[in-house]
Amino acid sequence: MKKWIETTGRSEEDAIAAALFQLGLERDDVSVEVIERAKSGFLGFGGNPAKVRVSYEVEGEEDTPVSAAPVQEDQPEAAPEAVQPAVQEEPAAAADDQLQPGDEVLIAHEEEQEGRDEKAEKIRVFLTGLMEHLHVDAVPEITPSENGYKVILQGHGLGAIIGRRGETLDAIQQLTNYSVNRGQSKRVRIHIDAEGYRAKREESLQRLAEKVAGKVVKYRKNMTLEPMNAYERHVIHAALQDYPHVTTYSTGVEPNRRTVVAYSPDQK
Numbered sequence: 001m002k003k004w005i006e007t008t009g010r011s012e013e014d015a016i017a018a019a020l021f022q023l024g025l026e027r028d029d030v031s032v033e034v035i036e037r038a039k040s041g042f043l044g045f046g047g048n049p050a051k052v053r054v055s056y057e058v059e060g061e062e063d064t065p066v067s068a069a070p071v072q073e074d075q076p077e078a079a080p081e082a083v084q085p086a087v088q089e090e091p092a093a094a095a096d097d098q099l100q101p102g103d104e105v106l107i108a109h110e111e112e113q114e115g116r117d118e119k120a121e122k123i124r125v126f127l128t129g130l131m132e133h134l135h136v137d138a139v140p141e142i143t144p145s146e147n148g149y150k151v152i153l154q155g156h157g158l159g160a161i162i163g164r165r166g167e168t169l170d171a172i173q174q175l176t177n178y179s180v181n182r183g184q185s186k187r188v189r190i191h192i193d194a195e196g197y198r199a200k201r202e203e204s205l206q207r208l209a210e211k212v213a214g215k216v217v218k219y220r221k222n223m224t225l226e227p228m229n230a231y232e233r234h235v236i237h238a239a240l241q242d243y244p245h246v247t248t249y250s251t252g253v254e255p256n257r258r259t260v261v262a263y264s265p266d267q268k
Contacts, residue, residue, distance in 0.1 A: 136160060245264055
């Protein structure tokens with residue numbers, strides 16, 4: 001059955017991030033409805049925060065809302081968790097575990113900073129060995145990001161490690177995440193790219209999302225996209241977040257999980 005949670009934030013993205021943090025879910029696992037858009041006041045006074053309703057499926061329970069603690073406007077954003085293959089949605093966390101006003105998010109973020117050099121070295125050692133095993137002349141360039149690491153494989157003729165529609169690159173990324181995060185209490189997200197493939201793919205997916213959304217609104221019919229990995233589905237969700245009269249959600253199980261672009265006349 002469908003359950004939902006309503007949260008507020010300085011922007012729609014802040015409100016969505018707060019809901020995902022409380023539920024322990026990924027953006028790909030939920031459907032978002034913007035109830036109130038953020039409004040800025042005159043000279044900083046009289047503004048209104050954004051309010052969203054985040055819905056998700058829970059088997060064997062009646063449709064019901066989940067209580068949520070409001071997010072203060074001066075509260076730092078919660079860092080999203082690592083992208084996980086969606087297999088089974090988990091129920092909302094207990095009230096004691098929900099995001100509360102204060103410093104919990106900042107403290108967690110500071111704890112994640114510890115040991116980053118060690119993990120960067122693990123990434124370097126693993127990828128260097130993997131490239132040698134694959135007989136590919138590529139060197140990992142590692143940069144810390146807000147919630148993990150960005151890795152660019154630098155070299156020549158890297159098409160072999162990208163593969164058809166990035167499947168080989170995805171496999172390398174999954175192996176690296178597993179190797180580095182194995183046995184660790186705190187996971188980090190490791191994003192790997194080569195020859196700018198992911199940036200080009202992201203642009204292509206954004207164009208596809210807008211094209212499909214236009215058809216959904218025109219014909220008032222839902223459209224289901226081809227199977228995509230979690231990252232690509234996230235790109236579709238983000239691209240259509242503010243598209244009027246359209247909402248998105250995912251269906252199916254990996255590796256055939258698909259994104260549905262649905263007609264939603266109440267979505268402004």
